[in-house]
Amino acid sequence: MSLNLKKDQLRWLAKKGVRINAPADADTLRIPEPAYGLEAHSTHSAGGVMPLGSYSYAHSFARHVEYVGRYCSIGGGLQTYTNTHPVDRASTSPVFYQRRKFREWGGDLVQGDLLVPFEPPSAKVRIGNDVWIGETVRIREGVSIGDGAIIAADALVTKDVAPFAVVGGVPARVIRHRFDPDLSSALLQLEWWRYSVSDLIPLQPDQPVQFAVALEAALAKGQLQPRAEDRFLLRDLLRTQGAG
Numbered sequence: 001m002s003l004n005l006k007k008d009q010l011r012w013l014a015k016k017g018v019r020i021n022a023p024a025d026a027d028t029l030r031i032p033e034p035a036y037g038l039e040a041h042s043t044h045s046a047g048g049v050m051p052l053g054s055y056s057y058a059h060s061f062a063r064h065v066e067y068v069g070r071y072c073s074i075g076g077g078l079q080t081y082t083n084t085h086p087v088d089r090a091s092t093s094p095v096f097y098q099r100r101k102f103r104e105w106g107g108d109l110v111q112g113d114l115l116v117p118f119e120p121p122s123a124k125v126r127i128g129n130d131v132w133i134g135e136t137v138r139i140r141e142g143v144s145i146g147d148g149a150i151i152a153a154d155a156l157v158t159k160d161v162a163p164f165a166v167v168g169g170v171p172a173r174v175i176r177h178r179f180d181p182d183l184s185s186a187l188l189q190l191e192w193w194r195y196s197v198s199d200l201i202p203l204q205p206d207q208p209v210q211f212a213v214a215l216e217a218a219l220a221k222g223q224l225q226p227r228a229e230d231r232f233l234l235r236d237l238l239r240t241q242g243a244g
Helices: 007-015 101-104 111-115 181-190 197-203 208-220 234-239
Strands: 002-006 017-019 028-032 044-045 054-059 065-068 077-079 125-127 138-142 165-168 173-177
Touching: 002 007, 002 234, 007 017, 017 111, 101 111, 173 197, 181 208
Parallel strands: 017 044, 044 054, 065 125, 077 138
Antiparallel strands: 002 028, 165 173
């Protein structure tokens, strides 16, 4: 589905916490919107609205991403892909499985019934929380990116990425892990991304170990309350414009 957004709608959305980086001279912006919810406090590319969680931004649009967590940073040129040709048959050519190609290239119409269709596998990409994706990354459909992972620019991601792993290359491989196993485990258990940025800033997020200790102490004292995930479709939010 696509949406046609005027300048006044873009300004209204920004006040609601959904910012779309439209060109300054654009009177109307036509953008695709996937059927997956996003959260407020997110910033989107003029290329399309991504299902971003709060405090996340994207400089690109990829249609087959069904979920992006909070505190994510997504560079330009993100693409998803799938196997669009069969690799386990005698030939990968569509002339053997697409009726249209078969007819175009002189196939006997009677023999068309012998064609065995090929349906490319379709599974969506899921991106966890606090994920940083560099420029011009390609991710295979069906892949999940773990919390805290980093994907280097130009990487081709063909399989799931573990939490806090740094991957890069073609195909992408693990370069290193951001933290030692104990700290990674602690951060995953604390799920710090469930909390508002204003609650987290005083806990020294620039010092990961101290941050984990301080967050655990604050939670034990009941000083912090998580922000419930509140996702919505952009078109549903727009329907409320002018209400009340």
